[in-house]
Amino acid sequence: MRILVTNDDGIFAEGIYDLAKALQDIGEVIVAAPNSERSATGHAITIHHPLRVDKVRFFDTTIEAYSISGTPADCVKLAVEALLKDRRPDIVISGINNGPNLGTDVIYSGTVSAAVEAAIMDIDSIAISMGSTNITQYTDAANFVCRIAKEIIHNNDIKDTIININYPTCPKEEVKGVKVTTLGVRKYENTFIERKDPRGNSYYWTSGNVVDMEQNQDSDILALQNGYISITPIHFDLTHFKTFEKIKKLNFQK
């Protein structure tokens, strides 16, 4: 199988290195990732300036690798539609992210958006993130992804599904198991810090502490808190079908 690997921490991050190395055991690996960190870029794409692509040596490996001056979604789009035009990947795997991508937060995530971009192009995809930034190694998570990739690839039942994985940072023997989850709710407080520059003008830093909220029993946040690997199936159809009929009844006039 041909595997396109990307991330949002940048092409020279530790997580993408361990991921790409491990994936070599199960297929042909190509890396196409941002030339620097692009966290919290969500599903941004670059339309106002052109993209540069540099073919680079990927650490100590011989893996084919492209460093791109764009967002994670740009990288997947450009790799599939231009760089690998005649070598379409079977799967896109994004990560391993240095920190979690859980609940409401996935909408801001460059890591997850890269996987979503693959799904939009009808390619199977996985996003993989470490459950905290307190990381000692990425190898266990990388090996886990290899197994998941083999299980989900070309499975028509889950064709339009992006697999979003968060992997605990505890030692492997302490991992409780695997839970298939739904996206929980994440909210923040004190989200902006105001400072003054030397000329007395204000500027604001985006910040914020996670608020402890009650979670649904299936929540990815809860699963991770309890020591499980969370696997959340996600998709890109934002239509709110539950309120569709209610909105229809409002009977809007032109």
Next chain:
Amino acid sequence: MRILVTNDDGIFAEGIYDLAKALQDIGEVIVAAPNSERSATGHAITIHHPLRVDKVRFFDTTIEAYSISGTPADCVKLAVEALLKDRRPDIVISGINNGPNLGTDVIYSGTVSAAVEAAIMDIDSIAISMGSTNITQYTDAANFVCRIAKEIIHNNDIKDTIININYPTCPKEEVKGVKVTTLGVRKYENTFIERKDPRGNSYYWTSGNVVDMEQNQDSDILALQNGYISITPIHFDLTHFKTFEKIKKLNFQK
């Protein structure tokens, strides 16, 4: 009602001017919008550099207005959590965008992401876009939004719903009516154009032509093509509930 207005075309775009002016008839209007165009920024937020805020004169009006060095999602977050901390808006309205936000494309849209950010903060919201870039005036769309805002505000039945509107650019008398729709499918071909710089190095422009695809009968794309105003209820929970049970059956082991 207190109305926060934003967009992704930048604070001095025509669309936001006509929108804010019209909304003055139904409430207190505050504008907080990007200081320049931020199209296709999706749900990006700014975490690696601070945000600057300038209080600005908004065209020929006395509307309270803030020009912000961030994305549309940043603008909504910062306005609600910092600038209007003790004056929480009742509704956030984003637009009027110079061009459509339909189908799969809404995931890339700064206009829609601003409205999504409001929903994440439990605030009612509307995204409004013109159905094409062939725009002669924004006034009809702005007046339409005033009516919709009054209908949906504080309606508990549709509390967690973002209202995504696309308004035809034909004369008002030719508008066929209003359709409540689902997000259709938008795909592109020839998505990258490769060029050479004067030193012979390649660069790529994101481009692409919309592929004509078969649409579901409820599709927003179809409604607009047929001369209707499309109203699509959307939400931010990306969980793919349809495949949740199927994924569970795969029985992953740690």
